[in-house]
Amino acid sequence: MLDLTFTQITEWLGFVWWPFVRFAGFFLVVPFFGDTRIPVVVRILLPMIFSIMCAGIIDSVPSLNPFSIQAYVFAIYQFSFGFILGMVVLLFMNIFSIGGQAVSMQMGLAMAVMNDPSSGASVPITARIFNITAMLLLLSLDAHLIILDIFVDSFRHWPFDTVYPFEGIKHVLTMFGWMFSSALIIAIPAMLTMMLSNVTFGFLGKIAPSLNIFTLGFPMTMLLGMFALMLSIFGVGDIFFDLVSEMRDHMNYVLSL
Template identity: 30%
Template sequence: MLIEWLNDLPAFLLILVRLTAFFVTAPLFSLQGVPHVFKIGLACFLALVSVAVIEVEHPLHLDVGFLVYVVKEALVGLSLGFVAALVIYTVQVAGAFIDFQMGFLIANLVDPQTGAQIPIIGNLKYFLTLLFLLSVDAHHLLIEGVLRSYQLVPVDHYFVPIGSAGVAQFVTHVFVQMFLVALQIAIPIVGALFLVDVSLGILARTVPQINVFVVGLPLKILSGFVLILITLPGFFFILHRLVGEMVDTMGQLLRLLG
């Protein structure tokens, strides 16, 4: 039993590296509110369960060459988590578009997860997205996706084309799609607020006595919040599609790497 465990130790460590790197960047798991002990414990548990079912064709040894496998596994895990998080960060980009039109862009918040400044509405939509992901068990889909990755990118493969032209083109395509979906989320509110700006401009020309700078900002903020409430069903409908795209994007990346 001890000899079998020692033979499986290199595979266990490589599986643990990929899972840990994935949890560092993946949505939900990468939140600062999730204890690090929980992340490491979950990664160890999943690695312990997976090492019994994952077949390793080539023998692995704890030598200098083993470091190459460790770096490869870390890059695969980080790439999977980054691509999954990139799809979810679409809502923050949409929130930035809305904040710009509502006049909230100068009042950014500090994201406790990353320490960067984020838009107010973008932060609201981001947390709504996280709650939606938990409600549809997207965290289970993420775990299933990273576990299935060992079928397409085995741990005993010495090299993966992480910097190939195909992978670079795929990531660029994901960026483009992210901005397109962000525009779809924000365009109803941004378009309506643009019409409010046009109406205020006409009002300023017809009734010069009214100070549109005093009336316009509260009116745009009130209109923006009303429109956000009205468009919430459509927002969650787009989120449902984003969850499917997140899983598909991870699968496409794995096929490129494998």
């Protein structure tokens, strides 16, 4: 008969529980894995399955004592580790949402909104188009596997006895500037096209005051806006490769801090 002590059981549980907590913090904010449209049971099973798969590559893990306050503090500690890396991926996906919102405002379609199923917030339709395009590219190019591979490396770069990565948090905060500048790069073809059309209609209003600019301007703005949207969508593919490479570099840099 196999005799197991309480110490042995807590040690074995630690090999699954602590990676599970870190994976849970990561999947909470990462798009696709943490989408609210995925059933709760699946969202709980995903980090559990990955933690069991990674249990064999982890060298040393503290034992799990569910009756100690230190265990709850350490759980929050590990949860935040995964949350920090997940924020890098979330900022990457928000680039396309912000770019789509900028295009929508220039087209005059800021009032055309729909509910985002993942967050419940109202977002412009063009932002959803950009977001869905980015998600399809992410999955078709296996970029989600690259993200998971980098996250698994966190158990090597950030072992369970490592100090808290405050420098990593600072770097994630500086990435907001990267997010907005990258969104501007995506939206700038449409923004320039719409700016030129507005300048043209302004000249027409001065040259031919009898011409009803409001009657002519809105449908022409919509037509040019659709053309500008096509330009932006066609350019997303090339920009996407560069942004995925930058996101990978940001994740590796955060792990190295």
